[in-house]
Amino acid sequence: MKYVDEFRDPYKAEALLWQIEKLCHILEKPIKIMEVCGGHTHSIFKYGIEEVLPKAIELIHGPGCPVCVMPKGRLDDAIAISQNPNVIFATFGDAMRVPGSKTSLLQAKAQGADIRMVYSPLDSLKIAKHNPDKEVVFFALGFETTAPSTAFTILQAAAENINNFSMFCNHVLVIPALQALLDNPDLQLDGFIGPGHVSMVIGTDPYQFISRQYHKPIVISGFEPLDILQSVWMLLQQLVDHRCEVENQYNRLVEKAGNQVAIAAMNKVFEVRETFDWRGLGDIPDSGFKIRSEYAQFDAEHKFTIPNIKVADHKACQCGEILKGVLKPWQCKVFGTACTPETPIGTCMVSSEGACAAYYKYGRFSQVVKNEEVEKEKVKV
Template sequence: MKFIDEYRQSDLAWKLAKQIERLTDQPLKLMEVCGGHTHTIFKYGIEDLLPNNIEMIHGPGCPVCVIPLGRVDDAISIAQQPDVIFTTFGDAMRVPGSKTSLLDAKASGADVRMVYSPLDALKIARKNPEKHVVFLGLGFETTAPSTAMTVLQAAKDNVNNFSIFCNHITIIPALKAMLDSPDLKLDGFVGPGHVSTVIGTRCYDFVPRDYGKPIVVTGFEPLDILQSVFMIVKQITEGRAEVENQYARVVNRDGNKLALRALFEVFEPRDYFEWRGLGSIAHSGMRLRPKYAAFDAEMKFSVPGLRIADPKACQCGEILKGVKKPWECKVFGTACTPETPIGSCMVSSEGACAAYYNFGRLSKIAERSSANQTF
């Protein structure tokens, strides 16, 4: 298949891996920010191709994973209100709150529906004028423009029984939080691809300028990842720190101006927004501007709004910060599986725990068991 097969050629993958190995034997920690990259890395065994001196650290670029328990509880609270149809993307339905999930709420009688886009939710609102339809706005700048454009359409058509429970987040404040974290020493970044199609590459200039770290915006095929790692390591060995664009077939310097225009028209930054694992990060969340308050579910419904700690057994927070690997969590692959998730990282298709479980769990669990027996 054109534009796919070319990026999955095993002979080229081996050549790239050898070129990376020849560049340096210096220990390096590189973070892939996006959960989609994590899945590519494990699905295609890229970690096994890379030399032992290069360690891939998994970042917080999974929007379903970073939503805190309290916000899940707020969503469930809205869904359980009378005459509400609550709509959401499929993977968010199974994210555990403090006591239950949206899927459990649906089983208990709440009208929770899976949709493929916010426009689907708007269509449901038009067909059910006697109900109030709420869409769970979730994701980075990748998905936020589609939510924004849906709000603009709802305003234009006077669909007053439609609103957004907004949990959209932005990547740059999170990236800064990772760079400022004393727990994590990183040498470079495999930069997010999908987000960058919207925001462009210019906004990453602060990474090399202020922190002296290279970042390479990267596509999602195996050769994309390997080429990106090669580009990062080459920068390091040459004493450079720059923003480079490996994903030039999709991403440009200034992003998608139409999408950004819609995003800035509808949303404004929150003062603070809580991320699972990272805590509250200034200006990292979006909310609807006062002009569109009529479509803000938080203005229409009373929600608990509580901050709730993760279960003690769950180490999603440390995994999202890159401090721990999924297989180092004691409940990984045992009490916590995709069928019975304890943490959000095991739920989402972009979650690091789900990636490990689906593509590398047996070897890692064996390693952990062996280590435990040794001690």
């Protein structure tokens, strides 16, 4: 890749769309494709990809936003840790506004908790070095994309013997989540656009069960407009050919076996939890990481007493149905009214990768136009 413009060429996009339209005519049926990653959801809305695809193709927005799948109970645990007077709590910016059951980290900060936004876990380790009289806790969250940086930071803390540092580990795993979705009989999908960033770490081999066990095609995709359009075309071509394979469109960065150095670090530091509570999806077995006992001194769940209580979502919020692809963002009762990026009720409206936030920013006006057109057609009839 030399220039970003190469992946945003309108003439190449037109050519791909023509080929996609041609394949849709051959299939002669509606096609449902789930893009798993929140980064893809953001790109789809930002570049208007959903608007230019044939009407036969419906894109389903999956649970690939790590902030969006964080349950209220774990957020309450994070806030409880941050309110300890001897704690400096470090977190990524998009986690600051995620609502817990009563408050958010941003509100806790306003009320006096020492909560700091950082760009990497190594930044929080530096804070621990500079504040030896404080306990520094990093809010570790995300899929396998960010788990290696957490693992390397713990290994660095162990090597330097920094004992006033720990992690509140909330890393989740994409493969068990996909299996839970595929086991849901209410969600009928024809194929998947696979997550590019996660696959840079784990490779393409772990997705083989989707084609072999569930007989669904999946294409690992990059995040530029042409990446996504090409991935859609590759999925449709598989359907036309009656194939179910794992294909790699993002081969400029994703390798079959993944990043072995990153995988080794994760295996050294983490083990798989028996179960993890996903917002909207419930408890999914073997779907999260916890810190191994050998590194328990860096595990905030061992250092601090936390509530560890499950909390139900707001009754009006339908993030769960959106994360499962059952509803579109605009079908939520509070979307764009009570729930906005400034006053989020649900997690899907907080992160830029959340389907609701992406749609609110880029797509809500086009839906208004669509609704008006539908109403006009009804009047004509």
